[in-house]
Amino acid sequence: MQQPELIPHLFRTEFRKITAVLCKRFGIEHMEIAEDLASETFLSALETWTYNGIPENPTAWLYYVAKNKAKNHFIRNKIFTEKISPQLKYSEEKADEIIIDLSGENISDSQLQMLFAICQHSIPPEAQIGLALRILCGFGIDEIANAFLTNKEAINKRLFRAREKLRTEKVQIAFPDEKEIPKRLENVLTTLYLLFNEGYYSESQHAVLRSELCQEAMRLTHLLIENEQTNLPEVNALYALMCFHASRFEARKNENGEVVLYQDQDERLWDQELIAKGGYHLHQASKGNKISKYHLEAGIAYWHTRKADTKEKWENILQLFNHLLQIAYSPIAALNRTYALSKANGKEEAIREAEKLNLTGNHFYYTLLGELYRSVDDNKAKQHFEKAWSLAKTETDKQTIQKKIDML
Amino acid sequence: MEEYALIMRHEDGAKIASPEQMQIWMKQTMDWIGGIAAQNKFVGGTGLIFDGARVVRSNKTVTNGPFGDIKETIGGLITVKAGSVEEAVEFAKGCPVLAGEGNTIEVRRISRNDTVH
Numbered sequence: 001m002q003q004p005e006l007i008p009h010l011f012r013t014e015f016r017k018i019t020a021v022l023c024k025r026f027g028i029e030h031m032e033i034a035e036d037l038a039s040e041t042f043l044s045a046l047e048t049w050t051y052n053g054i055p056e057n058p059t060a061w062l063y064y065v066a067k068n069k070a071k072n073h074f075i076r077n078k079i080f081t082e083k084i085s086p087q088l089k090y091s092e093e094k095a096d097e098i099i100i101d102l103s104g105e106n107i108s109d110s111q112l113q114m115l116f117a118i119c120q121h122s123i124p125p126e127a128q129i130g131l132a133l134r135i136l137c138g139f140g141i142d143e144i145a146n147a148f149l150t151n152k153e154a155i156n157k158r159l160f161r162a163r164e165k166l167r168t169e170k171v172q173i174a175f176p177d178e179k180e181i182p183k184r185l186e187n188v189l190t191t192l193y194l195l196f197n198e199g200y201y202s203e204s205q206h207a208v209l210r211s212e213l214c215q216e217a218m219r220l221t222h223l224l225i226e227n228e229q230t231n232l233p234e235v236n237a238l239y240a241l242m243c244f245h246a247s248r249f250e251a252r253k254n255e256n257g258e259v260v261l262y263q264d265q266d267e268r269l270w271d272q273e274l275i276a277k278g279g280y281h282l283h284q285a286s287k288g289n290k291i292s293k294y295h296l297e298a299g300i301a302y303w304h305t306r307k308a309d310t311k312e313k314w315e316n317i318l319q320l321f322n323h324l325l326q327i328a329y330s331p332i333a334a335l336n337r338t339y340a341l342s343k344a345n346g347k348e349e350a351i352r353e354a355e356k357l358n359l360t361g362n363h364f365y366y367t368l369l370g371e372l373y374r375s376v377d378d379n380k381a382k383q384h385f386e387k388a389w390s391l392a393k394t395e396t397d398k399q400t401i402q403k404k405i406d407m408l
Numbered sequence: 409m410e411e412y413a414l415i416m417r418h419e420d421g422a423k424i425a426s427p428e429q430m431q432i433w434m435k436q437t438m439d440w441i442g443g444i445a446a447q448n449k450f451v452g453g454t455g456l457i458f459d460g461a462r463v464v465r466s467n468k469t470v471t472n473g474p475f476g477d478i479k480e481t482i483g484g485l486i487t488v489k490a491g492s493v494e495e496a497v498e499f500a501k502g503c504p505v506l507a508g509e510g511n512t513i514e515v516r517r518i519s520r521n522d523t524v525h
Contacts, residue, residue: 315435318439318442319435319438319442321442321446322438322439322441322442322445323438323442325442325445325446325450326441326442326445326450326453329445329446329448329450333446334445334446334447334448337442337446338446341439341442345439353443353446356443356446356447357446357447358447
């Protein structure tokens, strides 16, 4: 690997590990120090390697430098001796005895504990995702801003407030008690689910970035699966859901970046390896007796990996949606359920049910009605598509709807 | 928004249905509940099992099943959210239990702790 690619690559994989370990060591209230030290480590690499050449083992070099920087920080910083030091587990230890443990095991543990620390009820979901991207995924502020379609200032503010919150609430970077895991895990899974969706449905034109968000969400979810205590059915269900969705990543955008609708996708582009992986984890998820919304959504996603329009497929999808809506209502699930109803029970019944949904502010609602009226009453279909077009907010959505009108 | 219980009564709970018929009823009931849930009006549901049912009478005698001298039996109940009793009645009208002759749905508003009766 040449140097221009090597540093971004290492930054991607190592920044988050160093940050998590240092954060864990310093305490969450000094999260920024950990981030700064990790950044400085990379800066040193850039300066040193440029003149002295790339070391034999760049990762080991980075860890060595990060450790030294952390130790130096301990020594020279007065704040440390006065404020952090008493809070350290072994407050009497001297700076030169301080151990910064960058072993694989401690890296995984620290990242997992950070994940639990960041996913707190008291922090708004988008700030949790932002922090996770920064601390656990090593994303730059620019990249986070791009993913959220906003500017750097907004992200900086958001992260600042979230860090403040962690500080004032004195959040511990620790693995939760065994009894607390299911409850705390709920928050963690919600954040990972949103992080994945951010990548999957993002309007950002940055295709690589979108796919990286999904991969990071999957990596963090897999971190939970690798740990015995958090390798629980619903974690596997969420991972399966992500695998099934991600399998269509290549197929759902064409070379111009336009969305390709499910029925128009070239299924040869679906990633069979990910589909098989999803199947394995869905099987793992079926242990235990609790059915979470992730189980149901993974089930629905599984049936979507079978392209053929069979009665069995749509009947299964319909029943999964019926169940999902009972435990976790959302407008989009209500609309998708009605589409499945039209496939399983016919358009007439689906139109009747659709008209009860009362989602008149939602352009997807009118797209669905247009779809249901197609070839039943094309005039009505057109009216509904036009209404959908006028409500749609993004160019992509308007284009998709326009195509439907043209096809009538 | 109030909560209403829709109580399904069967004219004759002892009637034996074929497995195919049961499969159809089950799907119809799941679609009916799914339709209410899609409007975000579903609160909860309880199916009641006929097998092993007992009736306890005022003299404390216990008999098997609610069947025999009691003709009507309760098959199950679901709880919905509705703006009015009329809206709850509309939900009830969609219930597949009504396809059976003599079956009924009783619609009852659920009392809240904060109201005086």
